[in-house]
Amino acid sequence: MTKPCIICVAITGSVPTTKDNPAVPVTIEAQIESTHEAFEAGATIMHAHVRNDDETPTSDPEKFARLVEGVQKHCPGMIIQLSTGGRSGAGKTRGGMLPLRPDMASLSVGSNNFPTRVYENPPDLVDWLASEMRTYDVKPEIEAFDLSHIFKAAEMNRDGRIPGQLYVQFVMGVKNAMPCDREVFDYYIKTVERLAPDAQWCAAGIGRHQIEVNEWSIAAGGHTRT
Amino acid sequence: MTKPCIICVAITGSVPTTKDNPAVPVTIEAQIESTHEAFEAGATIMHAHVRNDDETPTSDPEKFARLVEGVQKHCPGMIIQLSTGGRSGAGKTRGGMLPLRPDMASLSVGSNNFPTRVYENPPDLVDWLASEMRTYDVKPEIEAFDLSHIFKAAEMNRDGRIPGQLYVQFVMGVKNAMPCDREVFDYYIKTVERLAPDAQWCAAGIGRHQIEVNEWSIAAGGHTRT
Numbered sequence A, B: 001m002t003k004p005c006i007i008c009v010a011i012t013g014s015v016p017t018t019k020d021n022p023a024v025p026v027t028i029e030a031q032i033e034s035t036h037e038a039f040e041a042g043a044t045i046m047h048a049h050v051r052n053d054d055e056t057p058t059s060d061p062e063k064f065a066r067l068v069e070g071v072q073k074h075c076p077g078m079i080i081q082l083s084t085g086g087r088s089g090a091g092k093t094r095g096g097m098l099p100l101r102p103d104m105a106s107l108s109v110g111s112n113n114f115p116t117r118v119y120e121n122p123p124d125l126v127d128w129l130a131s132e133m134r135t136y137d138v139k140p141e142i143e144a145f146d147l148s149h150i151f152k153a154a155e156m157n158r159d160g161r162i163p164g165q166l167y168v169q170f171v172m173g174v175k176n177a178m179p180c181d182r183e184v185f186d187y188y189i190k191t192v193e194r195l196a197p198d199a200q201w202c203a204a205g206i207g208r209h210q211i212e213v214n215e216w217s218i219a220a221g222g223h224t225r226t
């Protein structure tokens, strides 16, 4: 397999705080620095969430703008992917940073359970986020928390709502969503290849599953997120 | 295969009204009569929703009680399964009929998208519905709208939240949830057999997919809903 392995670094998720792990970068300055280190270590994509001063997640476009500016300056050529995930806001506030025209943004195309709540991605919000990404020329990374999300992404790809080559990330190991399961991982790949043969895929294992899923991805020729 | 084929009849879904199809039974009396016909034609299980006078869905325990009484009288031995689905109410009202101690009740263990909204089954509601079913000795039929729902059901089976033999229904063909797909249907069966080897399964294709999914189910040795 000569296809280059894309390493995607998620420097800061939306949940852990410095109370959980003092090494988690939560200020914009610390995030830029941490991204820079990952960039020098070979990461190609940075996947970003931003935080309020109290470390709670936010979708504040102004914070995202400062992060984008810093990363562009310190990590020339790095692909910047901003999160439109639902922990940081509701409804259209989740897409408020898309006018910044990042290279990529995460896009959930279905709903599922999270550890203590429903991760809500209603169909009209999914369509609106996808249309904003088309408007601002942002490439979506589809966050597949379940099998039907791959079907939905392929449908949106066929009808033009997600134009071009699909980029799908399998997310495994979130409690109450899809667990980390090797057979499902293989079936996800098979399904992507069947429904969208030219798609690219990557995989993220959450928490203690991270390394395991990274290893599967690299062995199977996919990209991986750390 | 000598395993008897269980036919489950859903006389009235939660969506169509007599405007869509004048044959849809929406009054309790018409539902009892229609169930009786299905019973004489060989149906073993009746899956029931009830309606308000304006035909909108409801979870009213009093309506369910009249339905249960009529079906028990007209169809002796028929298995009665009441819907705890979310179109008819929110939160705990969805389980308000469980003290009637029907033989079975539907149970969704995850969330997913429906045609125009999120089908919300938050983890705490899922746990509460399952505990009510244990209290009143009601056997759940797991409604699997996506692959992770099979994993969740198996987990709840292992830890005793859903005791005994699992009974899983694959639901396919609902827009924005899992489409009707033969390969996924086979993978669902394989996954049930892997995670819960003594489970029983059935399948329901929604709308125009109904006959197709029935045929797959019967050929694969599962039960089927019409």
Ligand SMILES: [Zn+2]
Pocket (backbone or CB within 6 Å): A008, A045, A141, A169, A202, A203, A223, A224, A225
């Ligand atoms: Zn990635």
Ligand SMILES: [Zn+2]
Pocket (backbone or CB within 6 Å): A010, A013, A014, A047, A048, A049, A083, A085, A106
């Ligand atoms: Zn993220």
Ligand SMILES: [Zn+2]
Pocket (backbone or CB within 6 Å): B008, B045, B141, B169, B202, B203, B223, B224, B225
């Ligand atoms: Zn059934």
Ligand SMILES: [Zn+2]
Pocket (backbone or CB within 6 Å): B010, B013, B014, B047, B048, B049, B083, B085, B106
């Ligand atoms: Zn139903």
